[in-house]
Structure formats: structure tokens, C-alpha cells
Amino acid sequence: MSWQSGRRLLVLGGIRSGKSELAEQLVSDAAQVRYVATAAGSDDPDWRARVAAHRERRPAGWSIEEIGSDPHRLVTLLGEAKPDETLLVDDLGGWLTATLDAAGAWDENARAVDVEPLAAAVRDCPAAALVLVSPEVGLSVVAHTTAGRLFTDRIGEINRAVADACDAVAFVVAGQPTWVKGADPRGAGARTFAAGPVRTPAPAEPAAQVATPAPEPTESIVTDPGLLAWSETDTMLLPALDAAAPGTTTGMPTIAVGMSLPMPDEAASAAAGERLSTLDVAGAGFGALAPVVRFAAGTQGLPIPRPWxxxxxxxxxxxxxxxxxxxxxxxxxxxxxxxxxxxxxxxxxxxxxxxxxxxxxxxxxxxxxxxxxxxxxxxxxxxxxxxxxxxxxxxxxxxxxxxxxxxxxxxxxxxxxxxxxxxxxxxxxxxxxxxxxxxxxxxxxxxxxxxxxxxxxxxxxxxxxxxxxxxxxxxxxxxxxxxxxxxxxxxxxxxxxxxxxxxxxxxxxxxxxxxxxxxxxxxxxxxxxxxxxxxxxxxxxxxxxxxxxxxxxxxxxxxxxxxxxxxxxxxxxxxxxx
Incomplete structure (x- = not known):
């Protein structure tokens, strides 16, 4: 793929904003793409035309799975994904509509959609890559109907939960994406906080060539000028972070002896170790590299860890x-x-x-x-x-x-x-x-x-x-x-x-x-x-x-x-x- 595998991305946008096109671009280089269509069928001619336009854009090699008639399958489908495939889910608004239709729950008091199982499925999805599309409707006026208010509230909750589970989130306006979490995974001018330049060197030249490879041009990022100076001494180049200063992470815990930090997933680590003995290799196995697989599984929380x-x-x-x-x-x-x-x-x-x-x-x-x-x-x-x-x-x-x-x-x-x-x-x-x-x-x-x-x-x-x-x-x-x-x-x-x-x-x-x-x-x-x-x-x-x-x-x-x-x-x- 053109971006790092193992990533989970959410693409948000309004109607005709270009969110689906961006999502399709993100997975365009993947070897195996499974397109998950969430919308239920409809007799409306305009809706059928929209669906047909989506279908025409998709490469012929993509596999298509339509879950509009069974929206509850989405969580199961995410959990059953293969480590070598890429999933594109388009979109969560269609999934919400199908879910509410299936439950007959278009009223103010219904809570037919449990957001947490979906967020957990996104977070734990074993696919090589997962891209989800969802509508952003919270910027409009408050709907005048009960059903409209219900949809707006529920899709907002879904977007927040899924965004929290994803590595990066893009918001598309008039065809222009803005990365509101993480950076553009395609490497196009992403801004990150840094104390010095962040460079991604070009791949090394073949061994037969002796010239030192030149790096691809990258943006040199300097410290946010809003941060406080470390001290008044000119040689103190590294800034101190103040909890109230722009650009800092609010809510950072006090660094003190006895801090409680997360632990890796021991169950995933053990499962990865057990699986190694079942792999079809000609020799005696992974040897000293087996602990690396167990380590990666525990830190990723996946029994089949992804390569970094x-x-x-x-x-x-x-x-x-x-x-x-x-x-x-x-x-x-x-x-x-x-x-x-x-x-x-x-x-x-x-x-x-x-x-x-x-x-x-x-x-x-x-x-x-x-x-x-x-x-x-x-x-x-x-x-x-x-x-x-x-x-x-x-x-x-x-x-x-x-x-x-x-x-x-x-x-x-x-x-x-x-x-x-x-x-x-x-x-x-x-x-x-x-x-x-x-x-x-x-x-x-x-x-x-x-x-x-x-x-x-x-x-x-x-x-x-x-x-x-x-x-x-x-x-x-x-x-x-x-x-x-x-x-x-x-x-x-x-x-x-x-x-x-x-x-x-x-x-x-x-x-x-x-x-x-x-x-x-x-x-x-x-x-x-x-x-x-x-x-x-x-x-x-x-x-x-x-x-x-x-x-x-x-x-x-x-x-x-x-x-x-x-x-x-x-x-x-x-x-x-x-």
C-alpha cells in the first residue's frame, strides 16, 4: 500500500465533500481490498444513481460485501478480517440508518445502537489496514424532526467513538482533506510537533552503487514558538512544556515515582507464542526471534501481530x-x-x-x-x-x-x-x-x-x-x-x-x-x-x-x-x- 499497513483511519465529510474518493485513494495500492457497503436497498432513483456511481469508481479486483440487510454483521466482519487484507467501510451513516430501520427505533427514547462494540471492533481489527467513511452532519442546523435529531445525535456519538479508536482522522471539505488527528499517511505535507527536522530518507541504493542516496524532500519542523523557553540562557535550545502553553498535551499526568502505566496484553502474547509452533516452516523455528513476535503481539494486543x-x-x-x-x-x-x-x-x-x-x-x-x-x-x-x-x-x-x-x-x-x-x-x-x-x-x-x-x-x-x-x-x-x-x-x-x-x-x-x-x-x-x-x-x-x-x-x-x-x-x- 501507499501508506503504513496496520493503520485504522476514519474519513469524515459532508454530502458530496469527496470523503469516499479520499478513502478509495488511501487503499488504491493495496493488493486485496474488501469493500463493505453498508447501505440498505432503496427504490428511490436518485439513491440508485448514487450507488451506481460508487460502483463504477471501484476497481474490478475489489471484493464487495453488502451488509445493508444485516447491519449487525459489521462488528463480526471487522473481527474476522484477515491480516493480509484491507477493509474499506463506506459508510457508517448508512450502517446507522440500516441499524435503526432493522430495530424500528426511529424515536427519541430508543437506544438501539450500542457504540462501544463498534469502537472496540475497529480498535482490535486484525486487518492489514482499515479505512472507514462517515458523514459529518453536526455542523448543520438542528433537525426539525425526531428522526433527524436522533440520527444527528447517534452519528455524532459514533464518529467520536470510532475516531478515538483510529490512528488518524481526516475531515474533507470541498474535496480538501484536513487531518484532525494524526497526519496524512500518504506523506503529503503532514505537520507534526518536533524539536528538529523529521526526515524520511530515500531507500538505500543497490549495493553495486557507491553514491550516498539523497533523502526525499521533507518538511523541517521546529518547536512551536508558543512554548515557554527552558531558561533565559541562550544555549538552552530545548523548551520546557507548560500545561497551559499552546501546543502542549493537557491532562498529562504528573511524572512521579510509582506511576501506574499500561501493561502489554499477556493473553495476546501467549497466543502468538503458541501459534508460532504451528507455522509451516522447514527448519526448527524462529529461535531468538520468537520473543520479538510475542513482544509485538503483547504491545499491539493482537495474537497475530502486524509488522511495524x-x-x-x-x-x-x-x-x-x-x-x-x-x-x-x-x-x-x-x-x-x-x-x-x-x-x-x-x-x-x-x-x-x-x-x-x-x-x-x-x-x-x-x-x-x-x-x-x-x-x-x-x-x-x-x-x-x-x-x-x-x-x-x-x-x-x-x-x-x-x-x-x-x-x-x-x-x-x-x-x-x-x-x-x-x-x-x-x-x-x-x-x-x-x-x-x-x-x-x-x-x-x-x-x-x-x-x-x-x-x-x-x-x-x-x-x-x-x-x-x-x-x-x-x-x-x-x-x-x-x-x-x-x-x-x-x-x-x-x-x-x-x-x-x-x-x-x-x-x-x-x-x-x-x-x-x-x-x-x-x-x-x-x-x-x-x-x-x-x-x-x-x-x-x-x-x-x-x-x-x-x-x-x-x-x-x-x-x-x-x-x-x-x-x-x-x-x-x-x-x-x-
């Missing part, structure tokens, strides 16, 4: 002061960040091959060295946590079904090792990887300076190491606090996260102290051979999927592993049972 299609890498960047950055050049880190924003370099190649978008987030660097002073104030920690939460929510609202968490910047990994040491009772010397400088040389002196800095920082904060906010303030910095907020926000929206490197694992350990459920929403493709990542994974109870010891940095390892993880989900969703 709309993946976003959040690349957090901050430089850390002092000896934790020994052997690293801020200029080199800045160049790599610039490459990512231009769609060049390692991340662009891997993101293009994996079909993932890359969003950069420039976080303020630490003002002082953590061996001497805290990296952030308590207020700045709170602002960064909330900002990370908002980044996750924004990604999910734009249709992202998998977040990859990457990080870069001078000293970021060593500061993460300090956070891991504080939360997992590790030794600095055992958690800091070797320092490799340009040219492949091992810089032992830089490694010793890092060890000394982390040791002194841990000694300085030893009385506060049980407080996750204090750990972030004293050792982590803005990038670690934002990463923690991303994990909490993603868990709150039931969205899985691929971790990559020490910063992601350090954030997961801190996020666990705020809300223990967060660890059930994370997947670690590889430890990269990093000792701090190995310890953090052990404490979290997270088993790395692979053991390739890839240390590509900044989220690149997760992007390299992503096609293999997706392959497991594709096989699990499409292979027949033995």
Missing part, C-alpha cells in the same frame, strides 16, 4: 562537560548530527533501508562537569521529562507504531554509564568501554580520565542515588531526562521502543523507578558489546534479541537490526499453520 510500518528514530543530542567526554570531540559529534539532519551518513543509509524516519532533538548540554556539580536543576529535569513525554505522544499521534531511541554527543555514553552504575550498583571501571579515537587507536589515558570522573560523580551523589530525579539531575543531563520522558510517554500510549546504546538503557532504568511497567514496552536488539548496556539489561530483565556486538552508535545498531525483526513479524503474520 511507521518507525521513527528519535536522535537525542547533547554534549557533556568534564572528563566524561575525554577522548571525544564535540565538533565530531556536531558533524554527525548535521549529517543526520541533512539525510547523510550512517543513519541516513540505514534509515533509508529500513524505511524509518529520523527526528533530531537538540538538547542543552551540561553546564558543569558531573564530577564537580549537578548537570541540571530539579526544574530542568521536570521540564525535560515532560518534553520527552510530549515527543513520544507527538510521534504516536503522527502514526508512529515503533520508536527507536538513539543518542549522540560528546560524553553521552560515559554519563549514561554513571547513571547505570548509580541505579544498578555497578563499578565505574567495569562499565566504561574502551575509548576508540579516529584512526582506530585505543586511548587508555582518556579511559582513565573517564573512570575518575564517573567515580567522583558517584561519590558526590551517593546519598541521593535512590531518587530517580536526583540521578538525572546529578549525573544524566538533559538528553537522559528527555529519553526517560520518551519511554514513559511511549508506555502511556502503548507504543513499543527499541533501545540502542547506554543512554537508552540508562533511561530505561530510571523510567522503571518512575513506572515499573515501562520495561515491558522496550526491546533491546543488541548490547553492542558495551559492558554498561549488558549490566543494565540484566537488571531490567531484558534479553537482547541478537548478539552481534554491533556498536554503530546513535541508534544505528537498532536500525540495522530492524529489517530482521520485521521479517519475523511478517512471517508470523502470513505463514499458514502446518
Amino acid at each position: 510500518q511507521n518507525v521513527r528514530l528519535l536522535l537525542l543530542h547533547a554534549d557533556h562537560a568534564g572528563d566524561v567526554a575525554a577522548g571525544e570531540s564535540p565538533a565530531t559529534a556536531a558533524r554527525r548530527l548535521d549529517d543526520a539532519e541533512r539525510g547523510e551518513g550512517t543513519l541516513a543509509l540505514l534509515a533509508g533501508a529500513a524505511g524509518a524516519a529520523v527526528q533530531t532533538v537538540r538538547c542543552p548540554g551540561a553546564v558543569g562537569a558531573i564530577e564537580d556539580a549537578d548537570a541540571l536543576s530539579d526544574a530542568e529535569v521536570d521540564a525535560a521529562l515532560r518534553y520527552g513525554w510530549e515527543l513520544a505522544e507527538s510521534a504516536v499521534d503522527a502514526g508512529t507504531d515503533l520508536i527507536v531511541l538513539g543518542a549522540g554527543g560528546a560524553g553521552a555514553d560515559a554519563a549514561a554509564a554513571a547513571v547505570i552504575a548509580a541505579t544498578a550498583n555497578g563499578e565505574a571501571a567495569a562499565l566504561l568501554g574502551r575509548v576508540v579515537v579516529p584512526g582506530g587507536r585505543i586511548d587508555d589515558l582518556a579511559w582513565m580520565r573517564r573512570c575518575g570522573a564517573v567515580r567522583d560523580a558517584l561519590h558526590r551523589v551517593r546519598s541521593r542515588s535512590s531518587d530517580p530525579r536526583a540521578v538525572l539531575a546529578a549525573l544524566g543531563g538533559a538528553d537522559h531526562a528527555v529519553a526517560t520522558g520518551v519511554l514513559l510517554g511511549a508506555a502511556s500510549r502503548r507504543t513499543p521502543v527499541l533501545l540502542d546504546g547506554p543512554v537508552g538503557v540508562a533511561a530505561a532504568l530510571v523510567a522503571r523507578d518512575f513506572g515499573a511497567q515501562t520495561r515491558h514496552w522496550i526491546l533491546l536488539p543488541d548490547t553492542g558489546g558495551h559492558p554498561a548496556v549488558r549490566l543494565g539489561a540484566d537488571v531490567l530483565g531484558v534479553t537482547p534479541v541478537l548478539d552481534l556486538k554491533l556498536g554503530l552508535g546513535e541508534g544505528a545498531t537498532a536500525l540495522a537490526a530492524l529489517p530482521m525483526l520485521r521479517s519475523a513479524l511478517t512471517l508470523a503474520a502470513t505463514l499458514p499453520g502446518a
Whole structure:
């Protein structure tokens, strides 16, 4: 298809607005489309002409299912959909009319339509894609008849419930769609909240060609100017979110120790695991990839999970002061960040091959060295946590079904090792990887300076190491606090996260102290051979999927592993049972 599979979309519009045409365009590239016609038959010539026009527009290869005479079948039909088919339901107004006709319920007191079963069926539909069309009649004057008022009220309730269950909602006026929830899945000028450019790199060139592929043009999105500045210091580029500020999510819960967050669906996970043993494969099975299928099933709430299609890498960047950055050049880190924003370099190649978008987030660097002073104030920690939460929510609202968490910047990994040491009772010397400088040389002196800095920082904060906010303030910095907020926000929206490197694992350990459920929403493709990542994974109870010891940095390892993880989900969703 031309848009990400596994999505649920609602298209609203008035009479002759073009809503059906938009819905048909959205599924035009799908291999298998089942068109669900909801309207009951009629002897009215004008109505028959409208139906005939709809039929003429549909491709001959689409299968048609008419349920006007049995409107209650819609909920069952959605639940029985196949994982490899696309459903187009046109429209919910016809379904409501047929339902009320069947019940003889055209009066003010009747409640013949139970909205929740329909919304639940939309939410849980296993189809590769689901598009629903519905009329928006609430903008007109109040109807003068009982039946008219009843229809207007009921279709409004239906639209609200179905919109809540869908990933994206379009409102079509005079043939022009406006996306009131999520973004245009066809990628046409969608606006999303972002701290830096969101780029979807072009697919990588074939291996025989050596030229670096150029990314497709994408819109560079900057922070909403209505947000409050983090502080008055010019170098503080990341904004703080205020509950009353424009563009923020109202109702965001207070981030505090002991938060209650959702858990994945254990029944769906178990069912997916049992189904794997029935699949018709020639070999011994999925091996280390079987937990990936169970993980995806639990996070999606589906016994047959869908392959992730709309993946976003959040690349957090901050430089850390002092000896934790020994052997690293801020200029080199800045160049790599610039490459990512231009769609060049390692991340662009891997993101293009994996079909993932890359969003950069420039976080303020630490003002002082953590061996001497805290990296952030308590207020700045709170602002960064909330900002990370908002980044996750924004990604999910734009249709992202998998977040990859990457990080870069001078000293970021060593500061993460300090956070891991504080939360997992590790030794600095055992958690800091070797320092490799340009040219492949091992810089032992830089490694010793890092060890000394982390040791002194841990000694300085030893009385506060049980407080996750204090750990972030004293050792982590803005990038670690934002990463923690991303994990909490993603868990709150039931969205899985691929971790990559020490910063992601350090954030997961801190996020666990705020809300223990967060660890059930994370997947670690590889430890990269990093000792701090190995310890953090052990404490979290997270088993790395692979053991390739890839240390590509900044989220690149997760992007390299992503096609293999997706392959497991594709096989699990499409292979027949033995």
C-alpha cells in the first residue's frame, strides 16, 4: 500500500465533500481490498444513481460485501478480517440508518445502537489496514424532526467513538482533506510537533552503487514558538512544556515515582507464542526471534501481530562537560548530527533501508562537569521529562507504531554509564568501554580520565542515588531526562521502543523507578558489546534479541537490526499453520 499497513483511519465529510474518493485513494495500492457497503436497498432513483456511481469508481479486483440487510454483521466482519487484507467501510451513516430501520427505533427514547462494540471492533481489527467513511452532519442546523435529531445525535456519538479508536482522522471539505488527528499517511505535507527536522530518507541504493542516496524532500519542523523557553540562557535550545502553553498535551499526568502505566496484553502474547509452533516452516523455528513476535503481539494486543510500518528514530543530542567526554570531540559529534539532519551518513543509509524516519532533538548540554556539580536543576529535569513525554505522544499521534531511541554527543555514553552504575550498583571501571579515537587507536589515558570522573560523580551523589530525579539531575543531563520522558510517554500510549546504546538503557532504568511497567514496552536488539548496556539489561530483565556486538552508535545498531525483526513479524503474520 501507499501508506503504513496496520493503520485504522476514519474519513469524515459532508454530502458530496469527496470523503469516499479520499478513502478509495488511501487503499488504491493495496493488493486485496474488501469493500463493505453498508447501505440498505432503496427504490428511490436518485439513491440508485448514487450507488451506481460508487460502483463504477471501484476497481474490478475489489471484493464487495453488502451488509445493508444485516447491519449487525459489521462488528463480526471487522473481527474476522484477515491480516493480509484491507477493509474499506463506506459508510457508517448508512450502517446507522440500516441499524435503526432493522430495530424500528426511529424515536427519541430508543437506544438501539450500542457504540462501544463498534469502537472496540475497529480498535482490535486484525486487518492489514482499515479505512472507514462517515458523514459529518453536526455542523448543520438542528433537525426539525425526531428522526433527524436522533440520527444527528447517534452519528455524532459514533464518529467520536470510532475516531478515538483510529490512528488518524481526516475531515474533507470541498474535496480538501484536513487531518484532525494524526497526519496524512500518504506523506503529503503532514505537520507534526518536533524539536528538529523529521526526515524520511530515500531507500538505500543497490549495493553495486557507491553514491550516498539523497533523502526525499521533507518538511523541517521546529518547536512551536508558543512554548515557554527552558531558561533565559541562550544555549538552552530545548523548551520546557507548560500545561497551559499552546501546543502542549493537557491532562498529562504528573511524572512521579510509582506511576501506574499500561501493561502489554499477556493473553495476546501467549497466543502468538503458541501459534508460532504451528507455522509451516522447514527448519526448527524462529529461535531468538520468537520473543520479538510475542513482544509485538503483547504491545499491539493482537495474537497475530502486524509488522511495524511507521518507525521513527528519535536522535537525542547533547554534549557533556568534564572528563566524561575525554577522548571525544564535540565538533565530531556536531558533524554527525548535521549529517543526520541533512539525510547523510550512517543513519541516513540505514534509515533509508529500513524505511524509518529520523527526528533530531537538540538538547542543552551540561553546564558543569558531573564530577564537580549537578548537570541540571530539579526544574530542568521536570521540564525535560515532560518534553520527552510530549515527543513520544507527538510521534504516536503522527502514526508512529515503533520508536527507536538513539543518542549522540560528546560524553553521552560515559554519563549514561554513571547513571547505570548509580541505579544498578555497578563499578565505574567495569562499565566504561574502551575509548576508540579516529584512526582506530585505543586511548587508555582518556579511559582513565573517564573512570575518575564517573567515580567522583558517584561519590558526590551517593546519598541521593535512590531518587530517580536526583540521578538525572546529578549525573544524566538533559538528553537522559528527555529519553526517560520518551519511554514513559511511549508506555502511556502503548507504543513499543527499541533501545540502542547506554543512554537508552540508562533511561530505561530510571523510567522503571518512575513506572515499573515501562520495561515491558522496550526491546533491546543488541548490547553492542558495551559492558554498561549488558549490566543494565540484566537488571531490567531484558534479553537482547541478537548478539552481534554491533556498536554503530546513535541508534544505528537498532536500525540495522530492524529489517530482521520485521521479517519475523511478517512471517508470523502470513505463514499458514502446518
